[in-house]
Amino acid sequence: MLIPKLNDKMACFKQIYSKGPTLAQLAIAWLAISSHVECAVASPHYRNNIYVIYATAAAEPESETNMPDRPSFDEYKVSRSMFFQDENSRALGSKLKLNERELLANEIFQLVKKRDMDNGFADPRKFAPAKHIFKALDEIKKSDMFYLLKAMPKGGVLHAHDTALTSTDYVVSLTYLPNLWICSSPDSNDVAFKFARTQPEPTDGLEWTLVADQRAKRGADDYDAEIRKLFTLYTPNPEIEYKDINHVWECFIGIFIKITPLLTYVPVWKAYYKQALKEFYEDGVQYLEFRGTLPDLYDLDGKIYKNAEVVEVYVEALEEFRAENPGFIGSKFVYAPTRKVDDATFAEYMRIVVDLKAKYPNFVVGFDIVSQEDAGRPLIDFAEPLLNLPNDINFYFHAGETNWNGMSTDENLIDAVLLGTKRIGHGYAILKHPKVLEAIRKKSIAIELNPISNQVLKLVDDNRNHPGGYLFADDYPVVVSSDDPSFWEATPLTHDFYIAFLGIASAHADLRTLKQLAINSLEYSSLNFAEKRAAMKKWEEKWNLYIEWVISQKSKYNL
Numbered sequence: 001m002l003i004p005k006l007n008d009k010m011a012c013f014k015q016i017y018s019k020g021p022t023l024a025q026l027a028i029a030w031l032a033i034s035s036h037v038e039c040a041v042a043s044p045h046y047r048n049n050i051y052v053i054y055a056t057a058a059a060e061p062e063s064e065t066n067m068p069d070r071p072s073f074d075e076y077k078v079s080r081s082m083f084f085q086d087e088n089s090r091a092l093g094s095k096l097k098l099n100e101r102e103l104l105a106n107e108i109f110q111l112v113k114k115r116d117m118d119n120g121f122a123d124p125r126k127f128a129p130a131k132h133i134f135k136a137l138d139e140i141k142k143s144d145m146f147y148l149l150k151a152m153p154k155g156g157v158l159h160a161h162d163t164a165l166t167s168t169d170y171v172v173s174l175t176y177l178p179n180l181w182i183c184s185s186p187d188s189n190d191v192a193f194k195f196a197r198t199q200p201e202p203t204d205g206l207e208w209t210l211v212a213d214q215r216a217k218r219g220a221d222d223y224d225a226e227i228r229k230l231f232t233l234y235t236p237n238p239e240i241e242y243k244d245i246n247h248v249w250e251c252f253i254g255i256f257i258k259i260t261p262l263l264t265y266v267p268v269w270k271a272y273y274k275q276a277l278k279e280f281y282e283d284g285v286q287y288l289e290f291r292g293t294l295p296d297l298y299d300l301d302g303k304i305y306k307n308a309e310v311v312e313v314y315v316e317a318l319e320e321f322r323a324e325n326p327g328f329i330g331s332k333f334v335y336a337p338t339r340k341v342d343d344a345t346f347a348e349y350m351r352i353v354v355d356l357k358a359k360y361p362n363f364v365v366g367f368d369i370v371s372q373e374d375a376g377r378p379l380i381d382f383a384e385p386l387l388n389l390p391n392d393i394n395f396y397f398h399a400g401e402t403n404w405n406g407m408s409t410d411e412n413l414i415d416a417v418l419l420g421t422k423r424i425g426h427g428y429a430i431l432k433h434p435k436v437l438e439a440i441r442k443k444s445i446a447i448e449l450n451p452i453s454n455q456v457l458k459l460v461d462d463n464r465n466h467p468g469g470y471l472f473a474d475d476y477p478v479v480v481s482s483d484d485p486s487f488w489e490a491t492p493l494t495h496d497f498y499i500a501f502l503g504i505a506s507a508h509a510d511l512r513t514l515k516q517l518a519i520n521s522l523e524y525s526s527l528n529f530a531e532k533r534a535a536m537k538k539w540e541e542k543w544n545l546y547i548e549w550v551i552s553q554k555s556k557y558n559l
């Protein structure tokens with residue numbers, strides 16, 4: 001046997017002890033045929049008459065002869081289908097087993113979805129979820145998928161804001177109420193409303209006039225069209241109208257400022273909330289957990305209503321609505337004032353939320369801070385007072401509603417988790433934070449996705465790029481909500497569901513994904529254990545009826 005010479009490279013790889021040269025040679029032969037060894041050498045040990053076998057590791061296979069064989073096409077197809085199965089089994093909804101009736105209904109969903117996806121794939125201009133929502137609102141409304149989704153019991157909305165809930169038509173209708181005055185700057189850009197028995201004193205030298213008089217003078221059609229524009233971000237050309245994220249936020253906040261005195265007139269405040277519940281319920285939403293700033297309310301006698309008195313109006317309206325609609329689950333409230341405040345004001349927020357929780361323990365569920373994250377103070381600024389709040393006040397923080405990777409507002413995601421948030425509003429930046437992703441799964445912190453809001457407020461142009469796609473693919477805790485549907489003239493939830501299902505989830509996502517979203521919206525709500533069980537029952541009753549309705553639509557789709 002040829003025994004190669006010992007060299008320095010061989011020194012430390014492997015040592016085999018042998019008492020004699022023959023055994024040593026056998027060991028070398030064995031090593032030589034092992035694919036991990038390039039060459040081996042036996043060398044007498046300086047003590048005990050032992051031979052030490054030195055070997056060098058073979059380099060990683062380079063030559064063609066060392067390459068693993070390519071799989072056959074049949075083997076490849078098997079691996080491919082296993083790969084798909086593996087991926088699909090990780091997606092949102094994949095753990096659900098549909099019953100026979102649901103499977104039938106699912107066939108219709110799959111058919112309609114496949115047709116829409118195939119058409120879009122062939123001609124992207126035909127794919128509504130890829131467009132700006134303002135260019136697709138009506139197209140979506142007329143679609144078969146919207147028709148199916150609108151009637152679906154979608155569970156609850158867990159992310160929406162107090163004064164951006166109802167249809168714009170309803171907001172315009174409120175301007176027909178008596179005693180409403182308007183004051184506008186000469187260029188009509190600055191407009192204010194107010195209810196009063198008699199003409200209010202001029203503001204900055206500008207006279208107040210009765211809306212009814214203005215409408216009579218100008219003609220209702222023209223006047224209403226103008227009023228309508230004040231309360232919506234809708235425009236046929238959003239990409240031209242809104243220059244950048246700060247500009248669109250300025251216009252967005254402008255609507256909140258204009259609409260507030262119209263809504264904070266006590267009778268309107270109550271009617272508006274009831275109307276919101278009605279519109280949400282008609283859109284397949286049985287539960288609403290909303291955030292609010294609790295602005296002061298007023299009446300015609302000059303009385304001002306603050307904080308707990310404002311909540312009292314909500315509670316009364318909710319009781320009335322529930323009595324009239326037994327299928328409705330309910331509504332709860334997160335106190336969510338603005339983040340653009342000094343420490344003293346924030347300390348006042350802390351006192352208010354403690355007081356509200358004591359007075360309305362079942363309606364007021366927690367605390368959040370709002371307004372544009374990039375332009376406001378980060379959560380870390382408020383961490384100390386927040387940590388001093390009693391445990392029964394939960395956090396539902398907006399966090400990561402930003403594209404600024406690593407900047408202070410992006411880090412709100414980390415603070416939200418460390419402060420013990422129950423859910424995260426938007427979490428748009430979450431994919432940049434692997435540890436936050438780990439934490440939300442481990443602690444079941446749901447991400448409240450609001451795809452249309454993210455597009456209108458300029459975080460994403462084409463919702464197929466929305467980070468929710470990843471969260472869906474790996475079954476992270478998520479819910480789909482609508483944020484401020486009033487200001488983009490979308491339905492309370494159906495448009496967001498449409499975008500999420502067709503534009504964000506995989507083409508493979510089916511009825512199970514939708515069902516899981518509905519279940520998640522109750523599961524991750526702040527309903528307590530008993531309330532959740534009752535809620536699931538109310539939802540299931542509607543769900544089962546809905547499945548039969550979908551099946552009854554079969555002929556419409558030539559199945």
Ligand SMILES: O=c1[nH]cnc2c1ncn2[C@@H]1O[C@H](CO)[C@@H](O)[C@H]1O
Nearest residue numbers: 161162256291292293370371372398
């Ligand atoms: O998506 C959002 N992120 C942060 N703040 C918001 C969002 N939507 C609405 N608001 C804020 O909520 C208040 C009304 O409740 C408004 O002041 C608005 O700025």
Ligand SMILES: [Zn+2]
Nearest residue numbers: 159398425483
């Ligand atoms: Zn929000």
